[in-house]
Amino acid sequence: MADQTHVLFVEDDDVIREATQLALERDGFAVTAMPDGLSGLEAFRTDRPDIALLDVMVPGLDGVSLCRRIRDESTVPVIMLSARADSIDVVLGLEAGADDYVTKPFDGAVLVARIRAVLRRFGHAGRPDRVDESDPAATGGLLTFGDLEVDTEGMEVRRDGQPVALTPTEMRLLLEFSSAPGTVLSRDKLLERVWDYGWGGDTRVVDVHVQRLRQKIGQDRIETVRGFGYKLKA
Numbered sequence: 001m002a003d004q005t006h007v008l009f010v011e012d013d014d015v016i017r018e019a020t021q022l023a024l025e026r027d028g029f030a031v032t033a034m035p036d037g038l039s040g041l042e043a044f045r046t047d048r049p050d051i052a053l054l055d056v057m058v059p060g061l062d063g064v065s066l067c068r069r070i071r072d073e074s075t076v077p078v079i080m081l082s083a084r085a086d087s088i089d090v091v092l093g094l095e096a097g098a099d100d101y102v103t104k105p106f107d108g109a110v111l112v113a114r115i116r117a118v119l120r121r122f123g124h125a126g127r128p129d130r131v132d133e134s135d136p137a138a139t140g141g142l143l144t145f146g147d148l149e150v151d152t153e154g155m156e157v158r159r160d161g162q163p164v165a166l167t168p169t170e171m172r173l174l175l176e177f178s179s180a181p182g183t184v185l186s187r188d189k190l191l192e193r194v195w196d197y198g199w200g201g202d203t204r205v206v207d208v209h210v211q212r213l214r215q216k217i218g219q220d221r222i223e224t225v226r227g228f229g230y231k232l233k234a
Helices: 014-026 037-047 063-073 088-095 108-123 168-179 187-194 204-217
Strands: 006-010 030-034 051-055 078-082 100-103 142-145 148-151 156-159 222-225 229-232
Touching: 006 014, 006 037, 014 030, 014 108, 030 037, 037 051, 037 063, 051 063, 051 108, 063 078, 063 088, 078 088, 078 108, 088 100, 088 204, 100 108, 108 168, 148 168, 156 204, 168 187, 168 204, 168 229, 187 204, 187 229, 204 222
Parallel strands: 006 030, 006 051, 051 078, 078 100
Antiparallel strands: 142 148, 148 156, 222 229
16 A cells, blocks of 8 residues: 555545545545445544545535544545535535535546546645746745745745745645746636646635635735636735
8 A cells, every 4th residue: 555645535425435445546546435424534544545535425424524623634625525515515625624626427547647636746845846036036945925935945934034834735825826937828728727726627726725824824915806816916
């Protein structure tokens, strides 16, 4: 298991759980599958997986609450699984700290692609190629925007001199904004650059992550440009 990506999969439907576990194992993943949230939390703490797949509607401790508990302890990537794409479940999961979601029923190949996209994102949360070194806000790897400092080499963020804890997805999002301050970035462009979507994705993923980022770096730091997207105030 040490040489494999370890997936924690929490799903109460026996057929879906067993079929998905087999599909992921065929693709080379090591899988710990649990039928409820409480056993899933215990397995997370014991096994320390590389990524967690959590169904929203699991018994004992629902998927959203489990995601929140995981996020309190770790920045490990989390993908929520929901049978209701148009429901509040998606937003609740993202607000709880999930990095992405997949709607059920899902194709195994699509799920694997999303898992690998998230893992690539977490494995390469480094400095973007687009940082303009001639920008006066940049000093070496340090970008300054008012009370906000972004260290693109040390992968650290400070506000008013105090460290700001960001998940890797939030850091990637901030790096995209920081690489082009004052430039409007569309939701589709952010989905492509941050979430590695080569196809159309749900822009609610962007909106909720921007909301979470604002809560940490300042509500006014990222401006909404209606009909176009978001931009970082220089």
